[in-house]
Amino acid sequence: MMSRNIQLDEQGRLRHFLSIEGLKRSLLVDILDLAESFAGVTEQAVKKVPLLRGKTIVNLFFEASTRTRVTFELAAKRLSADVLNINIDASSTVKGETLLDTLQNLEAMHCDMFVVRHADSGAAHFIAQHVLPHVHVINAGDGRHAHPTQAMLDMFTIRRVKGVFAPLTVAIVGDIMHSRVARSQINALTTLGVNEVRVIAPKTLIPKEVETMGVHVYHDLRQGLRDADVVIALRLQYERMQGAMLPSEHEYFQLYGLTEEKLALAKPDAIIMHPGPINRGVEIASDVADGPRSVILQQVTHGIAVRMAVMAMAMGSMPGRDG
Amino acid sequence: MRLWIRNGRLIDPATKLDAVQDLWIADGRIIASGSAPAGFEAERSIDAGGLVVCPGLVDLCARLREPGQEYKATIATETAAAAAAGITTLICPPDTDPVIDTPAVANLIQRRAQAAGKARVLTVGALTQGLESTQLSEMGALKEAGCVAMSNAGRPIANTLVMRRAMEYAATHALTVFLHAEDPWLSNHGCMHEGQVSNRLGLAGIPEATETVAVARDLALVQQTGVRAHFCRLSTTQAVRMVARAQYDGLPVTADVSAHHLHLTEIDIGDFDSQCHVLPPLRTQRDRDGLRGGLARGTLLAICSDHQPHEADAKLAPFAATAAGISALESLLPLSLRLVEDGVMSLMEVISRLSYQPARLLGVEAGTLGVGAVADLCLFNPDEEWEFAAQHMHSRGHNTPFTGWQFKGRTVMTVFSGNIVFEREIAPPGQF
Numbered sequence: 001m002m003s004r005n006i007q008l009d010e011q012g013r014l015r016h017f018l019s020i021e022g023l024k025r026s027l028l029v030d031i032l033d034l035a036e037s038f039a040g041v042t043e044q045a046v047k048k049v050p051l052l053r054g055k056t057i058v059n060l061f062f063e064a065s066t067r068t069r070v071t072f073e074l075a076a077k078r079l080s081a082d083v084l085n086i087n088i089d090a091s092s093t094v095k096g097e098t099l100l101d102t103l104q105n106l107e108a109m110h111c112d113m114f115v116v117r118h119a120d121s122g123a124a125h126f127i128a129q130h131v132l133p134h135v136h137v138i139n140a141g142d143g144r145h146a147h148p149t150q151a152m153l154d155m156f157t158i159r160r161v162k163g164v165f166a167p168l169t170v171a172i173v174g175d176i177m178h179s180r181v182a183r184s185q186i187n188a189l190t191t192l193g194v195n196e197v198r199v200i201a202p203k204t205l206i207p208k209e210v211e212t213m214g215v216h217v218y219h220d221l222r223q224g225l226r227d228a229d230v231v232i233a234l235r236l237q238y239e240r241m242q243g244a245m246l247p248s249e250h251e252y253f254q255l256y257g258l259t260e261e262k263l264a265l266a267k268p269d270a271i272i273m274h275p276g277p278i279n280r281g282v283e284i285a286s287d288v289a290d291g292p293r294s295v296i297l298q299q300v301t302h303g304i305a306v307r308m309a310v311m312a313m314a315m316g317s318m319p320g321r322d323g
Numbered sequence: 324m325r326l327w328i329r330n331g332r333l334i335d336p337a338t339k340l341d342a343v344q345d346l347w348i349a350d351g352r353i354i355a356s357g358s359a360p361a362g363f364e365a366e367r368s369i370d371a372g373g374l375v376v377c378p379g380l381v382d383l384c385a386r387l388r389e390p391g392q393e394y395k396a397t398i399a400t401e402t403a404a405a406a407a408a409g410i411t412t413l414i415c416p417p418d419t420d421p422v423i424d425t426p427a428v429a430n431l432i433q434r435r436a437q438a439a440g441k442a443r444v445l446t447v448g449a450l451t452q453g454l455e456s457t458q459l460s461e462m463g464a465l466k467e468a469g470c471v472a473m474s475n476a477g478r479p480i481a482n483t484l485v486m487r488r489a490m491e492y493a494a495t496h497a498l499t500v501f502l503h504a505e506d507p508w509l510s511n512h513g514c515m516h517e518g519q520v521s522n523r524l525g526l527a528g529i530p531e532a533t534e535t536v537a538v539a540r541d542l543a544l545v546q547q548t549g550v551r552a553h554f555c556r557l558s559t560t561q562a563v564r565m566v567a568r569a570q571y572d573g574l575p576v577t578a579d580v581s582a583h584h585l586h587l588t589e590i591d592i593g594d595f596d597s598q599c600h601v602l603p604p605l606r607t608q609r610d611r612d613g614l615r616g617g618l619a620r621g622t623l624l625a626i627c628s629d630h631q632p633h634e635a636d637a638k639l640a641p642f643a644a645t646a647a648g649i650s651a652l653e654s655l656l657p658l659s660l661r662l663v664e665d666g667v668m669s670l671m672e673v674i675s676r677l678s679y680q681p682a683r684l685l686g687v688e689a690g691t692l693g694v695g696a697v698a699d700l701c702l703f704n705p706d707e708e709w710e711f712a713a714q715h716m717h718s719r720g721h722n723t724p725f726t727g728w729q730f731k732g733r734t735v736m737t738v739f740s741g742n743i744v745f746e747r748e749i750a751p752p753g754q755f
Contacts, residue, residue, distance in 0.1 A: 098636065099640055122594075142525070209522055
């Protein structure tokens, strides 16, 4: 028994944004196109559009975050929504109040959208299954599962630089195992139809049966970088590491750290991306992160327009369309 | 009660009897089958035409939640649910609170079950005190108190030396050891099978080796200690092969499987369905097929429910934060009967694995329709088609992934020690 995708309404329009998985290419392209129109807004002197005036958006963060929360907040404000930031220490849910209790208390305050970050995979799905029908949920990162707005801002960045997806070879380097960003990027890249997605890491950081997601696995960084158009480094998330996964940061940098020397194997016009925050000298050398091929700061800027697009679409408030 | 059960299709795996015959019951025992005993006057005569009459089911693993977790369920509620499911003997693992590591706790459970009077509850004693894997429990006293086997329930004994000593001591008392095959380091707080779906959902995986490493270690210790060992709820094809090999080599080992592992796979978790959160985890389709094969060949001796009733809140959270387990008593028979439809084994064999074989494993008097046997019976309609629904369950726990499943075959009446403990109102034809 296949349940329908809870992210979509009966007409197939976006209702929640929980995961890239299961979304059609045309919908991802709609998000990118709308983000493109908002990117213009954010570059103007008056940076606001009135699309979500009178709506209340709650940033519900059960896990610490700066960049993601701030860009969501800016995105909501530029859409003229009222924004509430709630940071909930994971320990308060341990004290007896369940996630559902927290949610129902907030719903009683009549909000229209939850932007949720949570340490448990599936938390955003769980919340979306239990909110009132008029409330929308955006996943701002759940455990190791998904971080779909991050993946979309990466796609936006790639499209701005490269124009098209079809001919691209994209290499994702690092802790694939623990990375919600990597999972969402892989789903987005394969849905948008790039030529090849590679994941590069030692076996301890590659999840079992990752090939079923449509990627090629490399354990040798040099081989994996060869002729790549886009190279994405992932943060080495020490806090998620349990057990003996790597011998040392030093060896990791030697074998998997991105350096100019190793990147010489990629295409000359390859771009270097990173979802941040970066560990200089661990997964990426400083001269690469700050170098001419790096688009790391552009990614951050694009985050605002992409999040505006996703919020507006989920709320059914597209420019030029009836709300 | 003096019962005359007429025209039922008697299926008795102990004697391989499969025939339409009458059955006479008095003083809690079967006193005759086929031909009426002289001068028998029935207090009640039951028309079992069209029904299968088989031994009451013997479930090798059912958590009743009492003592300690009465907010989830009680012995009274769960034995009533067992009766509704045709189960007359339940084996209760020792992870109650307090743990079954003293005769007092074993006796308490017996008393409560007797007071409820719906089913026989047999206890498994703790292998180590408090299930803490450090000190051996008083197995001699526990055996005296009626414990039918020893186990550490779901808590793996990581220290191999403690496991060896526990096996040796259990063997001293001729006790069977129930083993939960899990290497705790490899399971590493995982919550589902490590593979395609865990990767897709970003959930921490429990690799196949969690089970196979533990089975390999325990088989080596069984060989050394000579203890009679039974692996509970195997979940992987690979582990079934290892046990088959050990049986071939003559080791005194048996194993069982839960009914849900014979039907569900990792795929059923879909988008984080917490009703499919179970331990050991649902594995691949290949594993499910391997378990079915192992059952058909006899490597896996019995099908159990692995009943774990929960309150609704226990399943209302992100997947990893939910409690594992299914309220499974009432789906045991229908899921097992589906194996007949699926061509895995015959009806006779399925009934055997639900009654005669587990009873024989425990050495308890149950699981047969022979004259003189305790009158524990399950009467079910093999042709009735029905839809399973959580809200109609008798168990206090409504946590099931089987809501909406169409089943064929349904319990109509359950007789426990000669008393009718469950009887379903049957709607007249054409009515629901």
